[in-house]
Amino acid sequence: MQEHTLQTRDFYYDLPQELIAQKPVEPRDSSRLMTLDKETGEITHRHFRDIADLLRPGDCLVLNDSRVLPARIYGVKEGTGAHVEFLLLENKEDDVWEALAKPGKRAKEGSRFTFGDGLLQCEVTDVLEDGNRLIRFIYDGVFFQLLDKIGQMPLPPYIKEKLEDKERYQTVYSQEAGSAAAPTAGLHFTPELLEKIKEKGVELGFVTLHVGLGTFRPVSAERITDHKMHAEHYYMPQSTADMINATKERGGRVIAVGTTSCRTIESVARREGRFKESQGWTDIFIYPGYQFKGLDGLITNFHLPESTLIMLVSALAGREHVLRAYEAAVWERYRFFSFGDAMLVV
Missing domain, CATH: 2.40.10.240 (QueA-like)
Structure with missing residues (x-):
């Protein structure tokens, strides 16, 4: 399917309301994890705590350290x-x-x-x-x-239950206050799991992208190319840029934790040509047909039908593979959206 013919409805899937997670699971890393092979479309089912087994020495994870304001x-x-x-x-x-x-x-x-x-x-x-x-x-x-x-946490409109503990809508590594919504792919990590990942020889680097409420804005245009993305502020420090460059040079994989980290990596690659310290505003819109310049893999949650986020995942793994994976997630009764389960695409 050519990118210019893609319609918003091409990213629709049927989601039963009861699969929208209303509460985070305890402990954080006990959420489920689907793996999706972006080349073959093969799927496996695990738990998030197993993710260290799926990463290789020499890989790097890029995490968004933005902190949600009780806005x-x-x-x-x-x-x-x-x-x-x-x-x-x-x-x-x-x-x-x-x-x-x-x-x-x-x-x-x-x-x-x-x-x-x-x-x-x-x-x-x-x-x-x-x-x-x-x-x-x-x-x-x-x-x-x-x-x-x-202040109260600005939970997405599909979460109807009150959040007992504000910190459960923050990642354990959040530092820089400024987001109107959590970078939710990171909610599954615990300090112990991050330590285990480092011990395996995987490097961790941080970027900051302050998530705007435009994240939840549905795509109303029929043709996705007519959709206008909201702009968000990002920052990549030199240390993370160096880490990504070194990972590339040694043949490791650059894996983004969340679509916000992915958009930051790709924005810097597009703007700078090589990874170096960079900050600014990005309204990058990633959908099928996009050629990734920095990213090899992605850890992400399950996203709303017809959202820019499911389009981004489809750009990486192919629309048919992603929609088939989402069908499997519904069938297996995964938990969806912000407090839901996770997917690793490599």
Whole structure:
């Protein structure tokens, strides 16, 4: 199938609602792991804790160390006491954030709100064309500490259950606060499993890509080439660039943990030609027909039908192989989406 004829509906699969995971499993690495051979389409079924057995000495894993902000905050409007929910999307400058407001009609320019019994206050400074708000925060203390105290995790809309422990929507290696959603492929790792992987002779390197809410935006265009990707900020340090270059030189495999790490690797390769320290904004859209420049393998969760994420996996392993694997996952009753099970494509 030619890339220019690909339709969004070509990436549809039928998913029973009860397979959408509502809670993470304990321990993290007890989730299931499907392996998919990108050349043959062969599938095996294991547990995530077995992943060290599937990696080879000389391989490297690239992980996204972005940390999710507890970015959903509930405020009261000064003067009227009306309740408004804000979802912080992006830090524009110092204390100014772009945010979604619900209901929007209560958040007009100039209106002020208080949160957490006055711990935090904000004023709406602008209403943008797309309806998002710019808000300026006023507070005493450290902003992120206050946010930690009063904010809720911005769980995807398909997760209906309340999350008991905020840390379960963070990877164990998260460092750099800034994401509106978790890079969920990394949720399966424990510190012990990462140690075991290193002992096998596999190198670990980190990149940062702050996940935007556009991740959950469905593809509404009929032809996938008409879809416009949202831009996200990424950073690859020199140490990770050196690790990838060395892995390539010795014939090892570069395996991304998650589609965000994959998009970072490919964005740097496309922009720089060789791996070196790089940062910027990327709106790279990877779908079948794309030629990978840095990536050899991918650890990822099971994604929504017709999403840009299932298109990315299909670019690596072939659409038919991926849809067959997803059919098998439904049949075997794997758990889907953010708190679901994982897949290794090599």
